Amino acid sequence: MASVQQHTTPNVNVGSLARLTPVNLMPERYSRHMKILTKLKQIQQVQVSRGAGNSYVIDVFTTSQSTTRIPTSLKHVNSEAKGQQVATLFSRPDTHVEKRFADFVKLRDELYDACHTGPHLYMNCGFCSELTRYLLFGAVLPGALLTWMLPQRQRVKAVQRFMESLLLLAVACPVIDSEACPCQEKLPRQLYKFLFEASA
Numbered sequence: 001m002a003s004v005q006q007h008t009t010p011n012v013n014v015g016s017l018a019r020l021t022p023v024n025l026m027p028e029r030y031s032r033h034m035k036i037l038t039k040l041k042q043i044q045q046v047q048v049s050r051g052a053g054n055s056y057v058i059d060v061f062t063t064s065q066s067t068t069r070i071p072t073s074l075k076h077v078n079s080e081a082k083g084q085q086v087a088t089l090f091s092r093p094d095t096h097v098e099k100r101f102a103d104f105v106k107l108r109d110e111l112y113d114a115c116h117t118g119p120h121l122y123m124n125c126g127f128c129s130e131l132t133r134y135l136l137f138g139a140v141l142p143g144a145l146l147t148w149m150l151p152q153r154q155r156v157k158a159v160q161r162f163m164e165s166l167l168l169l170a171v172a173c174p175v176i177d178s179e180a181c182p183c184q185e186k187l188p189r190q191l192y193k194f195l196f197e198a199s200a
Helices: 032-041 080-087 101-115 127-139 144-149 152-171 183-196
Strands: 043-050 057-062 095-102
Touching: 032 043, 032 152, 032 183, 043 152, 057 152, 057 183, 095 101, 095 183, 101 127, 101 152, 101 183, 127 152, 127 183, 144 152, 152 183
Parallel strands: none
Antiparallel strands: 043 057, 057 095
16 A cells, blocks of 8 residues: 655645635725725615704614624514614614705705716616606605705605615616716715715
8 A cells, every 4th residue: 555645735734624814805806886886785774864953864774783694593583572683783873974955955966967967978878867867857856846845854754765766776886897887886986975974
């Protein structure tokens, strides 16, 4: 019988498992656009509430707060305890920003301008058409009409729905820059800036 020689390397111990080494899990081409979309896709909930004076408070809750993502951990817990666990999971927002109503109107106008002007206007883009249609004819858009027609409590709900709609459109954008139209790059960037950066 021929004996088999074992060759050892610095990372492997004979008779035991290999040592753990750090591995870069990010793709080779990880752009700013990809980072922004990844952060937006982690958002579990956006809450808009009335702030002091004429301001609105936006609380953003992301998956980074989760203590466990194991689905079996909730199997033997009754429904009341589940509700309490979800409430404690989202008890502290990741981001807490204060905005004025004019900030929501400005966001709407900037997004409309991005989709409706420039060289991209003459390209038949389905995403831009959908976003433009929403920003023109959406039922709950921040603006003068909403201010005149709705009481404050309903305005908060309208702004909440506006933010949720923009978030749904933003996370539907392609992750790879080369596949995104200019508006699909601008919408996530503007929404990220709006939700995660304080007003100047």
